Amino acid sequence: MKDVYTLADLESWPQATANEVPPVKLAVLGDPVAHSASPPMHNAALAHCGIAARYARLHIRAEELGAALRAAARQGFIGVNCTIPHKAAALGLMDRVDEHARRIGVVNTVLFDGLELVGFNTDGPGLVRAIRADFGVDLRDLRVLVLGAGGGAGRAIAMQCGIEQCQRLVLVNRTPEKAQALAAELAPFFRAPKVSGPGERLSAIQWDETHLRAEMEHTDLVINCTSVGMKRTDSSPLASSLLQPHLMVYDTIYTAARTKLMQAADEAGARSSNGFSMLLHQGALSFEIWFDRQAPLEVMRAALVAHAEKLPPV
Numbered sequence: 001m002k003d004v005y006t007l008a009d010l011e012s013w014p015q016a017t018a019n020e021v022p023p024v025k026l027a028v029l030g031d032p033v034a035h036s037a038s039p040p041m042h043n044a045a046l047a048h049c050g051i052a053a054r055y056a057r058l059h060i061r062a063e064e065l066g067a068a069l070r071a072a073a074r075q076g077f078i079g080v081n082c083t084i085p086h087k088a089a090a091l092g093l094m095d096r097v098d099e100h101a102r103r104i105g106v107v108n109t110v111l112f113d114g115l116e117l118v119g120f121n122t123d124g125p126g127l128v129r130a131i132r133a134d135f136g137v138d139l140r141d142l143r144v145l146v147l148g149a150g151g152g153a154g155r156a157i158a159m160q161c162g163i164e165q166c167q168r169l170v171l172v173n174r175t176p177e178k179a180q181a182l183a184a185e186l187a188p189f190f191r192a193p194k195v196s197g198p199g200e201r202l203s204a205i206q207w208d209e210t211h212l213r214a215e216m217e218h219t220d221l222v223i224n225c226t227s228v229g230m231k232r233t234d235s236s237p238l239a240s241s242l243l244q245p246h247l248m249v250y251d252t253i254y255t256a257a258r259t260k261l262m263q264a265a266d267e268a269g270a271r272s273s274n275g276f277s278m279l280l281h282q283g284a285l286s287f288e289i290w291f292d293r294q295a296p297l298e299v300m301r302a303a304l305v306a307h308a309e310k311l312p313p314v
């Protein structure tokens with residue numbers, strides 16, 4: 001199996017994958033996608049369950065997404081995951097959308113029902129399980145700051161915070177208008193007063209030192225949903241001087257065992273975790289959608305750990 005396939009491969013899939021046994025019937029669609037740890041995780045689960053299918057990476061550009069989804073359906077795929085930057089666009093390309101994904105407004109999991117595209121979102125529920133697993137707390141009990149609230153993951157996580165009615169939610173994004181628009185959408189979830197203390201239960205703030213510093217004291221959990229940190233040359237999206245020892249810092253990025261943000265958290269004395277746990281739990285939920293059976297979580301975890309051991313430390 002190739003490391004990464006393209007739309008041209010997908011359009012002539014029987015030829016492009018002529019020698020592949022079991023056949024490749026699942027994939028992650030993204031740009032970039034070469035970093036994705038989903039194939040080792042899902043291939044371990046498929047092999048463990050004796051399912052005659054494999055999972056690949058498809059490098060699909062934004063303008064190719066519709067064609068790629070239709071081609072995958074035509075080629076007899078079981079389903080796909082959509083990752084950066086396709087999650088928001090995927091919603092509008094579905095024939096049917098599950099209620100939770102519609103509420104969240106982002107699709108990361110597609111099930112092919114014949115030629116019909118059915119959309120789901122497992123990122124939000126995956127994050128809830130990840131926070132419980134990594135920090136031993138429930139999202140609904142926390143004051144959360146979402147950095148990168150303008151992207152697909154940030155939107156899914158912020159909406160999940162709304163659905164969970166977390167104690168407080170602060171949205172931050174490089175393009176502030178997106179965070180403001182999302183805050184307006186989320187307002188109905190945060191009408192009731194829930195926590196004592198200063199500040200609104202829901203706000204969108206500017207990404208600058210003054211505003212961030214003011215929020216950190218009233219925050220329990222910082223979640224990085226930006227793509228800053230995916231490249232080795234990236235610096236931390238937040239300086240350690242902005243972080244505080246009481247914080248839990250969750251970096252959704254999993255391309256390094258200790259991301260730059262996690263290192264900044266270490267320097268500040270804060271607890272931190274990377275996106276492996278979210279990847280694991282959203283992947284397990286996707287598997288359950290595709291196969292209507294329980295995912296072999298420990299097998300998937302072991303595959304991710306083995307994959308992580310090959311990653312650079314930063």
Ligand code: NAP
Pocket residue numbers: 083084085086087123147148149150151152153154173174175178224225226227228230252253254275276278279280282
């Ligand atoms: P996306 O839709 O393309 O969103 C990218 C986000 O990053 C936007 O908020 C964008 O801000 C922000 N951003 C990009 N470059 C930036 C920069 N130089 N400075 C500040 N902000 C910047 O991508 P996505 O699908 O949401 O993915 C985002 C991240 O989440 C990725 O790192 C991905 O690996 C991670 N993720 C992890 C999991 C998991 O299971 N662990 C699942 C999903 C996603 P603007 O709105 O201003 O462009």
